[in-house]
Amino acid sequence: MPTAARPTHRPAPDPDRRPGDRARVRRMVAQDMAALRPGDQRGWWLRDALTADPGAPCPTPAWDATADVVIVGGGYAGMWTAWWLTEQDPAARVTILDADIAGGGASGRNGGFLTAWWDYLPALVGTFGDEAGLASAMALDGVADWIGAWADRHGVDAKWRQGGTLVASTSPVQDDAWEGILDLATRLGVRDRYLPLTRAEVQARCASPVLRGGLLVPGDAQVQPARLARGLRRVLLERGVTIHEGTRATGIRMEGDGVRVTTALGPSIRASHAVLALNAWAAGWPGGGFGRRMITWSSYMVVTEPVPDRLAEIGWTGGEAITDLRFTNHYFRTTHDGRIAFGGGGGRAGYGGRMGSWVEHDRGSAALAARGFRRLFPMLDDVRLVDAWGGPIDIAPNHLPSFGTLEGGRIHWGHGFSGTGVGPTWLGGKILAALAQDRLDDPVTRLPMVGHQARPFPPEPFRFLGARVIRESIVAKEQRDDEGGYVPPPLRWLVRLPRAMGYDLGPE
Numbered sequence: 424m425p426t427a428a429r430p431t432h433r434p435a436p437d438p439d440r441r442p443g444d445r446a447r448v449r450r451m452v453a454q455d456m457a458a459l460r461p462g463d464q465r466g467w468w469l470r471d472a473l474t475a476d477p478g479a480p481c482p483t484p485a486w487d488a489t490a491d492v493v494i495v496g497g498g499y500a501g502m503w504t505a506w507w508l509t510e511q512d513p514a515a516r517v518t519i520l521d522a523d524i525a526g527g528g529a530s531g532r533n534g535g536f537l538t539a540w541w542d543y544l545p546a547l548v549g550t551f552g553d554e555a556g557l558a559s560a561m562a563l564d565g566v567a568d569w570i571g572a573w574a575d576r577h578g579v580d581a582k583w584r585q586g587g588t589l590v591a592s593t594s595p596v597q598d599d600a601w602e603g604i605l606d607l608a609t610r611l612g613v614r615d616r617y618l619p620l621t622r623a624e625v626q627a628r629c630a631s632p633v634l635r636g637g638l639l640v641p642g643d644a645q646v647q648p649a650r651l652a653r654g655l656r657r658v659l660l661e662r663g664v665t666i667h668e669g670t671r672a673t674g675i676r677m678e679g680d681g682v683r684v685t686t687a688l689g690p691s692i693r694a695s696h697a698v699l700a701l702n703a704w705a706a707g708w709p710g711g712g713f714g715r716r717m718i719t720w721s722s723y724m725v726v727t728e729p730v731p732d733r734l735a736e737i738g739w740t741g742g743e744a745i746t747d748l749r750f751t752n753h754y755f756r757t758t759h760d761g762r763i764a765f766g767g768g769g770g771r772a773g774y775g776g777r778m779g780s781w782v783e784h785d786r787g788s789a790a791l792a793a794r795g796f797r798r799l800f801p802m803l804d805d806v807r808l809v810d811a812w813g814g815p816i817d818i819a820p821n822h823l824p825s826f827g828t829l830e831g832g833r834i835h836w837g838h839g840f841s842g843t844g845v846g847p848t849w850l851g852g853k854i855l856a857a858l859a860q861d862r863l864d865d866p867v868t869r870l871p872m873v874g875h876q877a878r879p880f881p882p883e884p885f886r887f888l889g890a891r892v893i894r895e896s897i898v899a900k901e902q903r904d905d906e907g908g909y910v911p912p913p914l915r916w917l918v919r920l921p922r923a924m925g926y927d928l929g930p931e
């Protein structure tokens with residue numbers, strides 16, 4: 424889950440650097456990776472959720488199927504769209520198609536940081552201006568409370584816990600990087616959404632020797648992401664929404680005053696409107712020209728065995744979801760059964776919208792997550808990592824989602840959550856439902872990310888090659904920052920290239 428608050432100044436020498444740490448981390452990661460097989464089975468979150476409740480089976484589509492709205496993609500974005508459609512009109516006939524199981528994509532594999540957009544305030548204001556940027560943040564304000572109450576109401580055991588998001592420095596180059604956010608928040612009158620913490624206060628919440636000062640967003644929460652996704656699926660089925668799993672959509676064509684969505688199974692579904700909620704898969708969708716709106720990327724996580732006593736020893740019992748301030752950020756949190764789930768450190772780009780082994784089987788990216796864990800928690804060297812998994816993310820040029828309607832007015836799309844969609848897809852679903860119900864005067868369809876065209880990425884092969892070179896450079900630069908090493912000028916120049924080209928990506 425990349426964050427939008429980033430360091431802006433040069434490093435000072437780190438007096439806390441521990442000699443020999445680099446060799447220890449390398450040794451531990453080699454040991455971890457010898458036992459881990461990312462992609463050989465579903466990730467730990469999904470296995471836990473499916474064991475708790477495998478869910479009612481879903482039928483395959485009938486040959487003469489029709490719906491008011493057909494949604495392609497059964498992740499949070501597609502499922503919240505179905506929720507809001509049926510909330511607005513309980514009689515609406517809604518069908519969701521998913522190539523895998525509902526929640527089998529990023530929604531069942533993520534870090535479970537349930538955030539509003541307060542850590543994205545500079546990006547929102549920088550892209551849309553003060554008024555519209557703040558209006559966007561306000562549209563998502565309180566999302567964590569809303570989802571927590573919703574889960575209670577519907578008996579969804581999503582393991583919701585409100586410990587806030589703690590954005591913490593893990594090297595001198597990151598220190599105080601949040602000051603710009605605080606200045607902006609003060610100017611816009613929303614300073615109360617944040618709580619700056621000293622190093623001692625951060626240490627009292629999680630005694631990793633690497634953590635320094637930080638900024639807490641207390642209103643954010645964390646969830647077991649797959650339990651939320653599968654719970655949403657159950658609630659939708661109870662509402663009468665039709666879900667077809669194992670049903671890959673292959674295309675959409677206009678037909679009369681509606682659309683027809685074709686599937687790989689044979690049957691096609693006729694509907695008045697279609698919604699494409701495809702995350703990174705949108706880049707490979709035929710038609711729509713979505714490929715240049717995103718870089719398809721991966722993010723990987725590892726999880727420890729249960730160690731509740733050890734979490735108590737380091738004081739990490741408040742449910743804080745923590746992220747550092749690297750661009751290839753590390754994000755880490757505890758789980759309901761006393762584990763640490765730890766992700767990030769640098770994923771990989773895909774070519775031309777194609778999904779492949781880079782999304783689920785990339786040992787190199789999983790090793791970067793393990794490396795982050797071993798660096799942050801040297802006191803847990805005796806604790807085993809028991810699982811690793813990856814998933815796709817849709818990095819937008821401005822790091823913000825966008826929504827729109829294709830020519831003909833019947834096909835709506837939303838993507839670009841850029842690795843931070845757990846909260847924002849709730850709002851995204853609201854927007855997509857309003858578009859599919861022609862509610863163009865709704866406050867959410869007037870938000871600036873609806874119809875917004877960010878600067879497109881270059882075409883292939885330049886997009887893939889550029890993303891690859893920049894990724895290697897950023898990972899190398901940020902590892903040097905972590906280790907207090909020298910960053911040579913060519914590397915400093917390369918990591919700033921995306922910003923120089925007008926994209927809101929990479930270190931500043």
Ligand SMILES: Cc1cc2nc3c(=O)[nH]c(=O)nc-3n(C[C@H](O)[C@H](O)[C@H](O)COP(=O)(O)OP(=O)(O)OC[C@H]3O[C@@H](n4cnc5c(N)ncnc54)[C@H](O)[C@@H]3O)c2cc1C
Nearest residue numbers: 498499500522528529530533534536672702814843844845
């Ligand atoms: C490892 C990882 C960690 C993350 N951590 C966080 C975090 O802590 N906090 C946060 O806010 N965000 C996080 N994210 C991002 C977040 O998970 C996503 O932004 C969010 O889940 C996107 O939801 P979605 O519905 O758009 O996508 P998805 O959940 O990926 O859903 C898309 C669905 O479309 C289906 N599909 C694809 N092609 C077709 C087709 N042709 N026909 C039918 N179905 C199709 C897929 O099977 C998939 O189920 C993380 C992502 C990853 C991968």
